[in-house]
Amino acid sequence: MTRLVTRPSDLDLDSPGRRDYWVALEHDSIWGEHLIPLTVLVGANVEPGRGLVAFGSNHGNEYEGPVALKHLLREIKLDDVQGRIILVPVLNPSAFHAGTRESADDGVNLNRAFVEGAGVTAALASITHRIAAFVRDQIWPRVHVVIDLHSGGDVARFSPCASFHSLDDPEQLRVIEDTARWFGTPLIMVYQNQTPGLLPSEAERLGKITVGTELGWGRAVNAEGVRYGRQGVLAAAIHHGQLRGEIQPIAHHKAGTQRKVALVDRECFTVAPFAGHYEPLLECGASVECGDVVGWLHDFDHIDTEPWAARAGVAGVVVAQAWVAPIQRGQHIVVVGREC
Ligand SMILES: [Zn+2]
Structure with a gap:
């Protein structure tokens, strides 16, 4: 060929x-x-x-x-x-x-x-x-x-x-x-x-x-x-x-x-408020209620602080989450889709 x-x-x-x-x-x-x-x-x-x-x-x-x-x-x-x-x-x-x-x-x-x-x-x-x-x-x-x-x-x-x-x-x-x-x-x-x-x-x-x-x-x-x-x-x-x-x-x-x-709406996307490291708690595909904690964002520069809770912005299904652990400020770290 x-x-x-x-x-x-x-x-x-x-x-x-x-x-x-x-x-x-x-x-x-x-x-x-x-x-x-x-x-x-x-x-x-x-x-x-x-x-x-x-x-x-x-x-x-x-x-x-x-x-x-x-x-x-x-x-x-x-x-x-x-x-x-x-x-x-x-x-x-x-x-x-x-x-x-x-x-x-x-x-x-x-x-x-x-x-x-x-x-x-x-x-x-x-x-x-x-x-x-x-x-x-x-x-x-x-x-x-x-x-x-x-x-x-x-x-x-x-x-x-x-x-x-x-x-x-x-x-x-x-x-x-x-x-x-x-x-x-x-x-x-x-x-x-x-x-x-x-x-x-x-x-x-x-x-x-x-x-x-x-x-x-x-x-x-x-x-x-x-x-x-x-x-x-x-x-x-x-x-x-x-x-x-x-x-x-x-x-x-x-x-x-x-x-x-x-x-389709902004609430589906959870934005990282600071640069840190992401730890998922749930797998993608999991069903969640609005406000459920999907993962933690850790700040290793302030190592004694509590991790920040990355919450589902809407009720639905976890479609995506950050993959690589280091996270940029502003990154969408949790994405939840509304079932329709
Ligand atoms: Zn692509």
């Missing part, structure tokens, strides 16, 4: 067949290229503007998505593809190879880079904004289903979830929620839509069926997380007409134990 080094403008994402590319975007600092692995499988029934794209490594230190998609590169057979499937296991190679959340070359967070002028204006011309421009120019016009596989990185441990924003269009929202449920994760999460520059927000605004995930944390590979990611992508491809086949529900979806939670 040959994987061709190709400029974005020379990609063929439309002709029937399978093509494996290294999408080459010019490097900012060396004489060379950033190489994004992209495999496209196009079936005989492909329609303009229709297809599924799945991204891994939007952030560089999240590994379940890249691993799940790397498996799917080999598992999905061209003969079974009806429409168009685009797999991008590592969307941000600069961050992935550095093992960091932001790109190593320009320090930009790709999931904040989908802003006006990205990759077009001189002030936003470094690699991360040019990746956003590549997605806008080449991918968005060809897909109606967008899967963006994230994990918690160093920031937070999670109860694995498939996530989306609350949207005005009830039909789009219904289809997105159903697509999210098929991942099989214990939680389905609806989250606030205030953060600018998110890849999924832009896809949603364009009317696409868009699902994000948190499949693990701590720069490790969580076995369940990989399974959820693989299942969610395959189910979306089958249910949205891009892949032939049958699929059965798994895990919490199959068992009927999935819980839907909302993270």
Whole structure:
């Protein structure tokens, strides 16, 4: 199998067949290229503007998505593809190879880079904004289903979830929620839509069926997380007409134990009032009442003081907590979703 080094403008994402590319975007600092692995499988029934794209490594230190998609590169057979499937296991190679959340070359967070002028204006011309421009120019016009596989990185441990924003269009929202449920994760999460520059927000605004995930944390590979990611992508491809086949529900979806939670108001997020060290008392996924102590924040500079109680701001489910023990002042150390 040959994987061709190709400029974005020379990609063929439309002709029937399978093509494996290294999408080459010019490097900012060396004489060379950033190489994004992209495999496209196009079936005989492909329609303009229709297809599924799945991204891994939007952030560089999240590994379940890249691993799940790397498996799917080999598992999905061209003969079974009806429409168009685009797999991008590592969307941000600069961050992935550095093992960091932001790109190593320009320090930009790709999931904040989908802003006006990205990759077009001189002030936003470094690699991360040019990746956003590549997605806008080449991918968005060809897909109606967008899967963006994230994990918690160093920031937070999670109860694995498939996530989306609350949207005005009830039909789009219904289809997105159903697509999210098929991942099989214990939680389905609806989250606030205030953060600018998110890849999924832009896809949603364009009317696409868009699902994000948190499949693990701590720069490790969580076995369940990989399974959820693989299942969610395959189910979306089958249910949205891009892949032939049958699929059965798994895990919490199959068992009927999935819980839907909302993270939309400020009270869901408990903010660290000082820099310290975090000790969890509960696991993610635990049910809590408003005011329950979820963990302690310790101040080792004032070692004889009582730890500060990190309390649930609302009644619901502990969705996430700080992972790495050292905590910055202002960090969200406990995140509780309201059941809905
Ligand atoms: Zn991420």
